Amino acid sequence: MGITTVSTIAELKALSAQLLAAAPGPAGHGGGTLGLVPTMGALHRGHAELARAAVAENAVVVASVFVNPLQFGDPVDLERYPRTTEADLAVLDAAGVDIMFAPPVEEMYPGGEPAVRVTAGRLGELYEGASRPGHFDGALTVVAKLLHAGRPDTGLAPADPAGRQSYRAYFGQKDAQQLALVRRMVADLNFPVDIVPVPIVRDSDGLALSSRNRFLSDGERDAALVLSRALRLLRRRADAHEPLDIPSAEELVHMTPGVELDYLEVVDPGTLAARAENCQDTPFTGQALALIAARVGPVRLIDNVTLG
Ligand code: PAF
Secondary structure, three states: OOOEEEOOHHHHHHHHHHHHHHOOOOHHHOOOOEEEEEEOOOOOHHHHHHHHHHHHHOOEEEEEEOOOHHHOOOHHHHHHOOOOHHHHHHHHHHHOOOEEEOOOHHHHOOOOOOOOOOOOOHHHHOOHHHHOOOHHHHHHHHHHHHHHHHOOOOOOOOOOOOOOOOEEEEEEOOOHHHHHHHHHHHHHOOOOOEEEEEOOOEOOOOOEOOHHHHHOOHHHHHHHHHHHHHHHHHHHHHHOOOEOOHHHHHHHHHOOOOEEEEEEEEEOOOOOOEOHHHOOOOEOOOOEEEEEEEEEOOEEEEEEEEEO
């Protein structure tokens, strides 16, 4: 059976329960499991990878496509965010997704902007949060709502003996700060769902895929490659247990015309707290995450790489 589109939470819950009831196989083989892939549409191969990861290990897979006004500070940014519903449907269908949940704004926020929201706390004010105040509060609020909306009322298997939940949500590692905050929210607020991270997908020249790449001119796209180059430089040094020498990686970015570096930080992969390797003369040991953000022409891009 191909993909079905629904636009209300009631339809979503009814259809996912029905599909779960019809899905074969014991819980240990994917039966009674549901994967949720939250997206804002404008889907690319990175999203297809999220969807495929969910399809590979769940009986039923739902992908949401909702451009969430709450996480945009700038109304112009919200307005020009690409909306490509027909193409999105084709991507999800090809990946084997069962249901596309594409609610209108009134379905997600029937009373208008919610008065009560999830707050991301201190971590929500760092890195991406520093230049996008309120962004992570808006993103976490909609993720909380989507996690509730996507959880079927019947048909889920109990957690498996290893403690793995039968309800799972899939997030890309490219948005490392969002992923860390979603994990924190789920742990701190006891959401009964497993958060599954999915690796970054890159073009063959190293550029991390992003819905915003379509706004880059050819020249800007070439310039944007410096983000992944700077990260690769840090990874080479980490692999060789050399000092990371972050200023020289920053210099690489500063020297690229048309690219304005916002931050290049080496952080703890779990908490995203800054790590001592930011003082650059100690040899690298252990594990860390290098985060980078830069403006390239009209577009703000982020990328990251695991070190160690
Ligand atoms: O990463 C995104 O596309 C969005 O922030 C998300 C998680 C779908 C919430 O709107």
